Amino acid sequence: MTFFKEIIQLLKKNIRDYGMFIALFVIMAYFAIATDGVFISSRNISNLLNQMGYIAVLAIGMTLVIVIRHIDLSVGFMAGFLGAIAAIALTQWNLPVALVIPLVMIFGIFAGLITATTIARFGIPSFVATLAGWLIYRGALSQATLKTGTIVIPNDSFNALGNGYIPDLPxxxxxxxxxxxxxxxxxxxxxxxxxxxxxxxxxxxxxxxxxxxxxxxxxxxxxxxxxxxxxxxxxxxxxxxSWTAVIVLAVTLIYHFLTTQTYLGRHIYAVGGNPEAAELSGISVNKITYVVFGSMGLLTALSGMLFASRLQSATTTAGTLFELDAIAAAYVGGVSSAGGVGKVTGSLVGAIVMMSLTNGMNLMGIDISTQYMVRGAVLVLAVIFDVATRKRV
Amino acid sequence: MSVPILEMKNITKQFPGVKALDDVSFKVERENIHCLVGENGAGKSTLMKVLSGVHPHGSYEGEIYISGELQEYSNTRDSEKAGIAVIYQELALVPEMTVYENVFLGHEIRRGINININETIKQTVEVLKKVGLDVNPSTKVKYLGIGKQQLVEIAKALSRDAKLLVLDEPTSALNESDSENLLNLLRELKKEGVTSILISHKLQEVISVADKVTVLRDGQSVITLDGHNGEVNEDVLIKHMVGRSIENIYPDREKKPFGDVVFEVRDWSAYDPRRGRNLLEDVNIKLKKGEIVGITGLMGAGRTELALSLFGNPVGYQIKGEMLINGKPVSFSNPHDAIEAGLAYVTEDRKGNGLILIQDVKSNITIANLDRITEGGVINENAEIKDAREYTESLDIKTPSINQKVLYLSGGNQQKVSLAKWLYVQPDVMILDEPTRGIDVGAKYEIFTIMNSLVEQGMSIIMISSELPEILGMADRIYVVSSGRITGELQKEEADQETIMRFATM
Missing domain, CATH: 1.10.287 (Helix Hairpins)
Incomplete structure (x- = not known):
């Protein structure tokens, strides 16, 4: 008897944490039945993970941005632009893959720090600063792909990032x-x-x-x-x-560790929870802003490369609306715009939920217009659930 | 004698846990300047909020009569219609709007659906003349100094035909000549039939301007004095303001000789570029090892600003002066430096900038000194739980567990979490800003006991408080602040409420 009591108590206490997993389970079970098991077939699940990789990576970075009470609208086109840079580096500068990947990541960090400078140093609201970034990177992406249009990437090892699988034992x-x-x-x-x-x-x-x-x-x-x-x-x-799954797992593990186990993570959540109190506790709010946007830039670069690799090319529209998918995933995963609340694992689950919806409805042959409305409704429901459960002591 | 313009009869206002007003009766004669004085928390502002309808009819007991007629306001608009205008310390002007827009905000002169701008400006000029303010009505309010803004606020009241002006600490932010101007204006307006109620901490100003003075203390009206027959002077006012018996709620402390000076500031001045004025001027303070130094003063005297400027200056004042720790000059560019140098600052506003309410007790205790439990950047969670438990127990913080969000603790326990957080950094000097604000007597006693044991262990404490009894009960030495300057320094033996009040109103 006490055993069941403990289960119920645990559920009650952690309904917020478990709610997302329960929702994911329900959604997956529904699609599994509705598609006669096609949804949970090995092939489809594997596909699904590859499809959501570039959004999941962004959502993890976005989680921290929202935790410190900011937003980043520029990441979509920034990802597209950095993907194009990777393509150019591979095809026109003829750099090896092993150099291109870290190089583009450094560019990403740099771009993130520029965003952070406008916010921390000049005090521009992040919404405006990154809206400007949205425009700028959109232009930059167009310019980068202006001469050639779509840049096809013929490099197999780079394309393995988005399409390949880890080798098997012989x-x-x-x-x-x-x-x-x-x-x-x-x-x-x-x-x-x-x-x-x-x-x-x-x-x-x-x-x-x-x-x-x-x-x-x-x-x-x-x-x-x-x-x-x-x-x-x-x-x-x-x-x-798949390599994509490996990357997403690695990013999730690293960020989960950083946010829950380290000094830095504690400081980030303190700044999000109460910036004035954090500052008076000896934490530099500006420094945290730089770190969080720098990390966002890094993950944006990763996302951009994952996407370019998946398409095996850099296109002129790459990255369109990624930022909103990432923000939606983070909110579904339980971050709060009031700041200080949100887990990277939650955002990963949020990204899987959103991608499952798209994938499952595609399999069922549901019209794209309906799909958008369903996803919108799920987003609202997730946040309502979140707000309602947060009020409890 | 004519019917008084205002009569408040037997007003009682209850807040959860406190009686803010207890059977207060208050009568204001027509064409008078009636001053209302009392300590912080005596009930002056609450009384005026009852009058203006901020606390609507039904939320208090008692009756309000204007010119003999019973009034029942359900909001501030009702009281405005009855001719009452309240001018608060924080002015209610829109800085980005022009003078004329502000003066007629909420009762615009219309022509159809448009605003008649020409008529508005014409009437604004007239009313500005009345208050003796010579500015272009199309100037944005943000470009006016605080003194002129105050006059705009009064003009706004007059444009609504206010018959009764209530001014809450109007001169606390003004310099002397602006203050004098304002008081003269009130005298002028009196001749034109406008009655004023003036709340002020500056007793000299009260004595010079008042026709009547009412003293409030602990939510009760103590006495109303006549300003013209010589019965009003500082001594009388102070005596009535502080005349309560002081209960012995201050635990005794073993008398030990103090050590060397551990903390000192010399000629410390702070200028606030946003407010455009000096918040602190030539402040000199010394603190010895094992000593509790009290800093007191009235609202707006610069107590909290002093603490912030000392603690790494996070709000960006321009600072002049010297700070010494153990005789060595130091300077901090942020609170982190201050913490490293051995300072701790328990803020006045524990919810606003003290604690992270949505986080648990454990994280709040350790946040200012994570170094103690981290190795290579990784937090040792078990060590953290152990430390948090230790501090929770030693300060007797009542919480179901250290994983409870601070949000759900009582005020007294939140304050103890605040203390625990700063004790966790193991400081040499602790600045406590209003350490007992909003907490009950039992919790106060516990906080005082903790303070005593800290100084006995060799810590030094700067205790900032506006509550005189607690300053007198706890501090070994007292600095009194007024308008950003130290106006008095008193040893425990020579200090009493009257003397402190005299320095605080200087």
């Missing part, structure tokens, strides 16, 4: 039809997860802190393992883990 006779390395990584991740959970629980108990009851702890571990196992199995059933 064991043709072992488990045919499944991607062995993906399975192996899944197992490694599972083991690492279990070990870290157990050690963290032990440490907490050593300090005499509150922990989940033993049965609840086991249930949590089993649940997470099942989830991880299911994802791994589904992905291994097609081509395995």
């Amino acid at each position: 064991l043709p006779n072992f488990l045919p039809g499944l991607h062995k390395l993906t399975l192996l990584l899944g197992v490694v991740a599972a083991v690492a997860f279990v070990i870290s959970e157990i050690s963290s629980r032990k440490k907490k108990m050593a300090y005499d802190f509150e922990v989940l009851s033993k049965s609840m702890f086991v249930v949590k571990i089993v649940f997470m393992l099942l989830l991880l196992g299911a994802i791994t199995y589904v992905l291994a059933g097609y081509n395995g883990l």
Whole structure:
């Protein structure tokens, strides 16, 4: 009996955190049924992850921007522009991929810092500053692709970013039809997860802190393992883990770590929660603004390259409306424009939710005009849910 | 004698937990200047808010009569219609609009759906003449000095045929000649049939201008004096203002000799470019190890501005002067430097710029000194929980857990979280700005006890407070601030409320 009580209590306490996952589960289950299982086929899930990669990366950066009470409208065309720069660097400057990727990322950071300067140094509202950026990068993108129009990228290793998969282990006779390395990584991740959970629980108990009851702890571990196992199995059933998925996972893990475990993360959320109090606590609000917009620029560069790689070319309209998709994903994922609230993992889930809607409705053959309205409704519902649950003590 | 223009009978106004006004009766004769004095929190502003309809009929007990007629205002528009105009400390002008637009804001002279600008300007010129203000009515208000803005505000009231002007601390932001001007204007207006109620902390000014003076204390009207038969002087006013018995709510502290001077400022001045005036002038302060120094003064005297200017100056005043810590000159370019140098500042407005309300107790306690629990930029969460628990327990913060959002704690406990946060930086000098504002007597006692134990451990405290009893109860030495200057320095033994009030109204 106490076991169920604990479950209910946990659900009540963490409804905000779990709500998004529950919503995602419901949406996925609905599409799975409505499309006779096509939606959750290995091939489609793999596709879906590749489709949402460039938005997910932006949404993660946008989360921090919104957390510190700003907004960045310029990231769409900035991503398009930086993708074009990557294409030019590869095709016209003939630079190797290994140099182009870090170079474009540095450009991205630089562009982000320029945005931050207008906001932190000159005190322009971020909405206006980045609206100007939206125009400027749109022009810059047009200019970059002016001579050639669409720049086709013939570089296979660059194009693998958006289309390729991690290689498989050379064991043709072992488990045919499944991607062995993906399975192996899944197992490694599972083991690492279990070990870290157990050690963290032990440490907490050593300090005499509150922990989940033993049965609840086991249930949590089993649940997470099942989830991880299911994802791994589904992905291994097609081509395995894509490079895009690897990048998104890596970015999510790094940002999750930065925001939850470090000094810097704490400072970012403090600035978002109460800038005056943060300043008086010895935190430089300006410095945090530079860091957050610099990171946004970095992720914008990554997003731009992912998109260019996926299309295997830089187009004149690349990046159009990315910024709004990223903002929507962040809001669906639970960030608050009042500042100081929002998790990068939430935004990742938000991005998956939005992309699932598009993908699922496409599979069902639903008209694009209806799709927009459904996505709009989901955005509003998500935020209403968020606001309603936040009022609780 | 004629019917008084205003009579407020048995007004009682209750806020949750406090009786702001307790059976106050207040009568103002026609064509008088009637001054209202009292300490901060005595109920002056609340009384005027009842009068102006900010606190509508039904939210208070008692009756209001204007020229003998019972009034029941449900909002400020009603009181304006009855001829009452209130001019608040923070002026209610729109800086980006012109003088004439401001004067007729809300009761524009119309011609059809248009505004009749020519007529507006003509009438504005007339009313400006009445208040003795010689400016172009098309000037934007933001280009006028604060003294002239005040006159625009009065012109605005006169243009609505106000018969009763209420001025809340009108001279607190003005220099002497502007103040004198304003008082003369009130005398002039009196001749033309306008009655004024003047709330002021400056007793000299009250004595010079008042026909009648009413003293409020702790929400009760103590006495009304006549300004013309010589019974009003500073001593009498101060005695009535502070005359309450002081309960012994101040815990005793072991008497120890103080150490060396740990903190000192010399000839410290701060100029605020936004307000265009000096907030602090030639302030000299010393603080010894193990000492509690009190800084007191009336509202707007520059107490909080002083604290901010010392603590890394985050608002960007232009500062002159010297600061010494342990005898060595230091200068801070931001609060971070100040914290590094061993200072801590518990702000007056704990919700506004003290705490991060949406974050939990734990994060609020550690935020100003994450160094203590980070290694290589990574926070050791377990160490953080341990430290937060330790501070929560030692300050006896009542919270269900350290994961509770600060938002949901009581005022007293929020204040203790604030203290814990700054104790966590292990400072040598702590500036406490209004440490007991808005918290109950029990919590006050606990805060005082904490302060005592801190100085016993060798910390030094600058305690800024507008509540004289607590300054007298806690401080070893007292500086009195008035208009940005230190007007008096008193040892604990020689200080009493009357003396402090005298310096504070200088």
